[in-house]
Amino acid sequence: MTSTATTTPTTTSTFGALIRTGLIATVAASAATMAVAAVGHAAGISLDVADAPIPVTGFGVLTAVFSLVGVLLAALLSRFARRPRRTFVRTTVVLTVLSLVPDVLADAGAGTKALLMLTHLVAAVIVIPAVARRLAA
Structure with missing residues (x-):
């Protein structure tokens, strides 16, 4: 008697893995945008918009907020879209x-x-591919 094991590869990740990946990408993107802003400022580029300075930490905070909106979007698409990744x-x-x-x-x-x-x-180059990899094609 022989038996054949059948495995079905999963193309979707769990909701937890999607959120975890999104959070890690958010932290990485926030750190990266703060680093870019700091290097730019150190190189002599002004961080003033309409005569109001943008603090380097402001880049990280806004990156985190909008990256988390993207993660929420991904979570909703994973549930409701026919092709979530696309x-x-x-x-x-x-x-x-x-x-x-x-x-x-x-x-x-x-x-x-x-x-x-x-x-x-x-930020987009860090967050979009990381989160997209966790969505079903």
């Missing part, structure tokens, strides 16, 4: 591009605007 990536890429608009319009110098946009892109 929908998440498309949505977050569009939102990332839209997040650059206020930077372009900001009352700030060109270097400051570029630094602001760079921090958005750094």
